[in-house]
Amino acid sequence: MRVGDPCWLRAPKGSAEPFAPGTIVNVQQGGDRLTVKKQDGTEVAFDSKNADVFAANPTGTSAPDHCALLHLNEPSVLENSRARFLKDNIYTYTGKILIAINPFKEPAQIYETAMMKNYVDKDVGAKGCEPHVYAMGEAAYKYVKRHLSSSAIIMSGESGAGKTETTKHLMRYLAWRSETVSSKAEGRLDTLADAILKTNPLLEAFGNAKTVRNNNSSRFGKMMRLHFNKNGSVSGAFIKTYLLEKSRTVAITDPERNYHVFYQLLKGAPDTYKGTVAKLDPAKLHMINQSKCTTLTTIDDNVAFKSTVEAMKVLNIPDEDVQLLFTLLSSLLLLGNIEFGQDDNDKADIVNPDGLTKAEEMLKCGRLTEFLTSKKMSRGGKGDKRQSVYTIEYNKEQAETCRDAVIKAIYTNLFDWVVTKVNAFILGGDKTESLPYVGLLDIFGFENFKYNSFEQLCINFANEK
Ligand SMILES: Nc1ncnc2c1ncn2[C@@H]1O[C@H](COP(=O)(O)OP(=O)(O)OP(=O)(O)O)[C@@H](O)[C@H]1O
Ligand SMILES: [Mg+2]
Incomplete structure (x- = not known):
């Protein structure tokens, strides 16, 4: 210097x-x-x-690719990104990597079809093409078409950075790109792109929640594979999910929320879906009232409920199953309200057995008391004459852990069921899975809470890797 x-x-x-x-x-x-x-x-x-x-770079310098800067260091990258962002250029390259800065508003016209056309058959960084997420989509698409081998785009960034929105923009681009080579008469693509976008609210209802950083935070990892045939046309898609944050169902901190679907149920669903929950004040539901935050300014739970049901219609889920799904969710809210006491021998007992009876009716299963307050153990192998089965009674704390485990397990199964339904609809023919794909990996963002659960450790570890 x-x-x-x-x-x-x-x-x-x-x-x-x-x-x-x-x-x-x-x-x-x-x-x-x-x-x-x-x-x-x-x-x-x-x-x-x-x-x-x-x-520092000379005052006023800015470049669409950080690598083109005279000096490449941390403050120069930040300054270049800021200078571009102030001119509404939210994307900047760093070589083959695209950096996106969340604008928290739609920058005018950058996601229109006319913009998509600019990137067809162009390389990343091509002359006349501003950095854009479509360029990344095109690169992945071209790779698959040229090499008949799979490629992937990884969305990475802290919570609220815009990974899920970016994934949606990529999905739209790839669906549109596929249309440019396929005859619309095939019908498959229209249905598929539509189905993926329309079923998204359903996945988000079950897998997203309001956190401190993001009102619509993904609480699960998602890899979406878009499979392409030799002509470069989409044949089907598959969604693999990772590590749903199931602990959120039973424990939330203020001002966060439980999964969106619970609020949709309480605010939007007809009473027939809710059973006994319809008569309860939501403020008395433990799974909800651990946080004071129940409504959001950015999401209308009533409208969102309609989109969730609409998504289930797209998936051809019968009305009875839709009702059953919400009834099961209602039963979880009742289970969440079960309280335990403890007798002089430290044996747990249920303080409000009426609530449990109602939950059992909705779950269509009986005698949960025994499973919530004790466990059976066996000694000796199968066929062993000396094998004995004995019961261990839980204390209050163990019974509470057991109740939470039941809620988490049922919720996780419901989530997996939803994902299976979506996949059954979007996958296409039997051979689709063997076709090369563009993978869009949207992992949940790095977060550091006062108390970090094991799940958060795994999330942060995956991000750091
Ligand atoms: N490209 C964009 N244009 C306009 N707004 C955006 C864009 N990307 C993100 N946003 C805004 O930021 C919010 C958070 O984005 P998003 O949910 O994609 O974050 P995320 O990185 O997936 O976070 P998490 O890890 O918590 O799931 C969106 O709800 C939207 O309001
Ligand atoms: Mg997300």
Whole structure:
């Protein structure tokens, strides 16, 4: 660095901006000692080896690819991204990687069909093509078509960064791109793209929830495979899900919410779907009232309920099954309200057995008391004459854990059932799975809570990898 060069200084912890701009005003000891004049006019001397001083690009420089910058370092990447973002360019390349900055509003016209047309048959970074998520979609699509081998795009970023929205934009592009080579008369594609987009609210109802960072946070990982035939036309799709955060069903912190579907049930569903829950005040439901947040400004649960039911219609799920699904969800809310006491021998008993009876009726299963308050163990192998079966009674805490485990298990099974239904509809013919695909991996974002569960550890580990 030379006298007069612009530079960046790492700002002290807690500052609003991570780096502050400055100018080199003195260079000594062959560059080992630098004096920097900050914007407020003060001068600071640094030992350049130890200090966080970074070369800055000339004022006003900005590039669609960070790699084209004269100086490539952390503050320069941030500054370039900011300069572009302020001009509504939310996308910037870093070589073959696309960085997206969440605008929290639709930047005008960047997702229209006319824009899609710009990227057909173009390479990433092609002349005249601004960085765009469509360029990434086109690259993955071209790879599959040319090599008849699969490719994947990974969406990565902290919670709320925009991974799920980006996945949807990619899905739309790939569906549209496929149309450009297929005859619409085949019918398959229209139905498929439509089905995936229309069934999305159903998956989001069961797998998304409001968190501190995102009102519609994905609480599961999702890999969507779009399978293409030799002509480059979509033959079918498959969704694989990972690691649903099932602990959310029984434990939420203020101001988060449980899964959207519970609020849709309470606010939008007819009473016939709710059984006894229809007569209960939602504020008395333990799975809901652990947080004060029940309504959202960005999501209308009533409207969302209709979209969820509509998605089930698209999947040809019969009305009886739709009703059954919501009845099962209602029974979970009742189970969540079961409270346990403990006698003098530390044996758990149920404080509100009426609630349990109603949950049993809705679940169409009897005698849950025994399973919630004790477990059977056997000693000796099968066929062993000395084999004995004995009962271990739970204390209050163990019974509560057991109740929560039942809720989590039923919910996870309902979620898996929904995913299976979606897949049965979108997969297409038997041979689809053997066709090459573009995989869109939307994992849930890195988060750091006051108390991080084992699931969060796995999520963060997957993100860091
Ligand atoms: N490209 C975009 N254009 C406009 N708004 C966007 C865009 N991407 C994201 N958003 C806004 O940001 C919100 C959060 O985005 P999204 O749900 O995709 O985050 P995420 O990275 O999937 O978070 P999580 O890890 O919590 O699931 C969206 O509901 C939307 O309001
Ligand atoms: Mg998401």
